[in-house]
Amino acid sequence: MPQDRKTAAREFRRVMMLVAVIAVLTVIGALWALSLIGPLTVHMVAATILGVFLSVMLGCGLFAAAFFSDKSGHDQDVTDATRKRD
Structure with a gap:
């Protein structure tokens, strides 16, 4: 896992713990x-x-997952993969 993905994963876990406390x-x-x-x-x-x-965790968790996907580079991987096919 590249460094930016590790950082994004660590930040995702931190945010989810904060969301759990808020919930x-x-x-x-x-x-x-x-x-x-x-x-x-x-x-x-x-x-x-x-x-x-469950409502707070689900709503915030989905938003956090979207931000994690962007910060970890998963979105860019998908964009690059679809450009190569064209």
Whole structure:
């Protein structure tokens, strides 16, 4: 793996860890907001945790993967491969 790909992979892992922390804080905030409305049930807590955490991780993870693809040179490899065919 070239050096720029290693750097991009390291940065991707760092960003995903930061996103995971933000997702946990978002879940805590959502549960707190729901607790102000009324009592929390087990099912409500489970659905909120899964829904909010997975949504934040999926959305941010896809964006991070797009940036990783660009920074690591994978996009350029595909561009070069398609130009050679033409």
